[in-house]
Amino acid sequence: MDLLCVGLNHRTAPVEVRELFAVAPSKLGEAANELCQKTGVPEAVVISTCNRTEMYVAGDKQTVVRLQELLGGAEHCYHSEKMDAAVHLCRVASGLDSMVLGETEIFGQVKDAYRAAWEAGATGGMLNRLFQKTFSIGKKVRSETGIQEGATSIGNVAVDLAEKIFGHLKDSEVMILGAGEMSRVTAQSLQSRGARSIFVANRSYDRALDLARLMNGQAVRFDDWQQVLAQVDVVIGSTGAPHTIVQKSDVEAVRRKRKYRPLFFIDIAVPRDIDPAVAEIEEVYLYDIDTLEQIANEARTQRARQIELCEQMIREELQKAALPGLGS
Amino acid sequence: MDRHLLLISTVLALAGAVWGGLSVHRGLRTWWTLILIAAAFLVQILFLNLRGQMRGACPLRDIGEILVFLAWSLTFFYLVVGRSYRLSLVGLFTAPVVVVFQLLALYPGVMDADPVRCIGVDPWREAHSAVSVLAYGAFALAAVTGVMFLVLDRQLKDHHLKSGLFRNLPPVRELLAAVLRLLWIGYLLLSAGIVAGWLMPHRGGWSHLLTAVAVWLVYGLLLLVKQWRGMTGRRLAVAAVGLFVLSLGVFALL
Numbered sequence: 029m030d031l032l033c034v035g036l037n038h039r040t041a042p043v044e045v046r047e048l049f050a051v052a053p054s055k056l057g058e059a060a061n062e063l064c065q066k067t068g069v070p071e072a073v074v075i076s077t078c079n080r081t082e083m084y085v086a087g088d089k090q091t092v093v094r095l096q097e098l099l100g101g102a103e104h105c106y107h108s109e110k111m112d113a114a115v116h117l118c119r120v121a122s123g124l125d126s127m128v129l130g131e132t133e134i135f136g137q138v139k140d141a142y143r144a145a146w147e148a149g150a151t152g153g154m155l156n157r158l159f160q161k162t163f164s165i166g167k168k169v170r171s172e173t174g175i176q177e178g179a180t181s182i183g184n185v186a187v188d189l190a191e192k193i194f195g196h197l198k199d200s201e202v203m204i205l206g207a208g209e210m211s212r213v214t215a216q217s218l219q220s221r222g223a224r225s226i227f228v229a230n231r232s233y234d235r236a237l238d239l240a241r242l243m244n245g246q247a248v249r250f251d252d253w254q255q256v257l258a259q260v261d262v263v264i265g266s267t268g269a270p271h272t273i274v275q276k277s278d279v280e281a282v283r284r285k286r287k288y289r290p291l292f293f294i295d296i297a298v299p300r301d302i303d304p305a306v307a308e309i310e311e312v313y314l315y316d317i318d319t320l321e322q323i324a325n326e327a328r329t330q331r332a333r334q335i336e337l338c339e340q341m342i343r344e345e346l347q348k349a350a351l352p353g354l355g356s
Numbered sequence: 357m358d359r360h361l362l363l364i365s366t367v368l369a370l371a372g373a374v375w376g377g378l379s380v381h382r383g384l385r386t387w388w389t390l391i392l393i394a395a396a397f398l399v400q401i402l403f404l405n406l407r408g409q410m411r412g413a414c415p416l417r418d419i420g421e422i423l424v425f426l427a428w429s430l431t432f433f434y435l436v437v438g439r440s441y442r443l444s445l446v447g448l449f450t451a452p453v454v455v456v457f458q459l460l461a462l463y464p465g466v467m468d469a470d471p472v473r474c475i476g477v478d479p480w481r482e483a484h485s486a487v488s489v490l491a492y493g494a495f496a497l498a499a500v501t502g503v504m505f506l507v508l509d510r511q512l513k514d515h516h517l518k519s520g521l522f523r524n525l526p527p528v529r530e531l532l533a534a535v536l537r538l539l540w541i542g543y544l545l546l547s548a549g550i551v552a553g554w555l556m557p558h559r560g561g562w563s564h565l566l567t568a569v570a571v572w573l574v575y576g577l578l579l580l581v582k583q584w585r586g587m588t589g590r591r592l593a594v595a596a597v598g599l600f601v602l603s604l605g606v607f608a609l610l
Contacts, residue, residue, distance in 0.1 A: 062403070189512075189517075191527065192508075192512065192522075192525075192527055192528070192531065193527060193528045194527060194528070194529050195529050195530050241416035262447050284585075284586070287585070287586025288586045288587055288589075288591075290528050290529065290532075290589060309590040310589075310590050310591070311589060311590075313513065322515060323515075
């Protein structure tokens with residue numbers, strides 16, 4: 029018996045195909061058992077996330093065809109066996125095969141899939157040892173390489189910067205200018221890290237109310253945002269206005285009232301909402317969308333440079349482990 | 357023997373600075389800076405104890421001793437306050453200052469090679485000297501933390517976010533809180549030092565005490581403005597650094 033992997037993911041299959049074969053997290057154990065029964069293999073683990081459905085089994089070459097049939101035929105499938113299949117699993121668990129390179133969520137998803145299969149009695153000596161080794165390799169890859177260093181999205185870059193300025197965000201207040209999608213996502217990222225309260229100012233007060241309700245925040249009439257500026261720590265600008273909204277004079281007017289505390293402006297609007305001259309004020313840190321995107325890009329490039337190192341580490345660790353089913 | 361101890365302490369602090377600098381450059385966190393500085397601190401205590409026995413009094417009788425006491429005080433506040441603030445990188449910035457102070461003390465002629473034993477020690481004078489130097493240790497660490505803030509502030513303003521130093525520096529708000537807290541600690545200690553100075557006998561005139569009072573007033577004004585009116589982080593940091601250097605210079609001239 030050899031290790032086999034058959035699957036489809038975001039690179040090989042469009043979402044219309046992926047959703048046909050997606051398995052709910054609560055059904056993963058059942059799916060692994062069913063797979064054993066349908067194909068006659070002694071061991072199976074099914075991993076299913078929004079970007080992939082993969083089956084790992086202990087089987088022979090003929091099993092591959094049967095597995096591909098279960099995934100709608102060979103058109104959207106990829107398969108690998110023995111050492112290549114083990115390397116693939118480690119790449120997946122380490123986030124090397126993810127849409128966002130180095131993301132961490134997949135590690136937990138692989139763990140959950142394995143636990144479900146194990147609890148359903150669908151695993152045995154080969155897959156148990158393989159998955160245990162995969163988890164230790166995944167941890168090593170993440171801790172000993174830079175694969176998860178830096179923020180790779182604008183929202184995460186903004187949150188990292190806010191934490192660099194304010195530390196824990198639980199004492200920080202945020203104001204959003206404009207109730208767009210980008211500002212909502214960024215503000216939610218800040219909120220998820222503890223930001224105390226969110227104020228939403230929008231030209232349409234109804235939309236401000238809607239977004240404020242969604243985020244447990246407070247709506248502010250657009251004409252009143254200058255008053256709120258005196259108390260907040262972070263301002264996210266994302267209106268569709270054709271001119272700048274926040275002028276240097278607006279910030280200067282509240283400096284004394286703010287006791288010159290640091291103020292972080294995140295300008296994700298195009299055209300920009302915050303006059304660049306605002307950055308000349310000593311306690312102000314201003315980042316526009318280009319700067320944030322550039323930082324995210326650098327992190328992505330930095331992560332991409334780590335792939336080779338990660339793969340080398342994975343191969344070395346697997347070779348050292350000499351697991352069953354990986355061939356010579 | 358005492359010079360050897362001071363040399364060992366200086367080498368340990370230098371090793372802490374170099375090791376810390378290399379670790380930060382590689383983007384790694386290390387305990388070695390803390391361990392080396394703690395070792396330097398222990399040797400400083402041995403040195404000061406030996407000099408104290410030679411003097412029969414608190415070892416603050418020449419510029420060399422004052423510099424080493426100041427370096428000890430700075431290290432003490434780093435180990436006590438710096439650690440509790442999670443400001444692990446303070447050690448990297450503190451160690452070079454300790455090295456400079458102790459190298460100056462080691463310079464021939466700065467420290468009495470054969471210290472004269474003191475006769476008739478006055479407890480108020482001893483308290484004044486020791487507490488004042490402790491105050492300066494707190495002011496020194498406030499200045500060190502101020503420099504850290506200025507570095508981080510420049511990096512954030514210029515969007516230079518890639519260095520290992522940037523990744524390891526504590527957040528702006530924590531640094532500013534630490535500067536303020538250390539200034540208050542220093543100010544309260546200096547207040548106690550001035551009270552003790554007022555009560556000690558003044559055989560050599562009042563200029564020393566008047567200078568201390570002037571320093572106390574300026575630090576008090578800084579804290580008053582910060583508390584009452586508010587102040588940008590940059591101005592607070594520059595004031596913490598500038599006042600420390602200035603007051604140290606004034607006392608050196610006296």
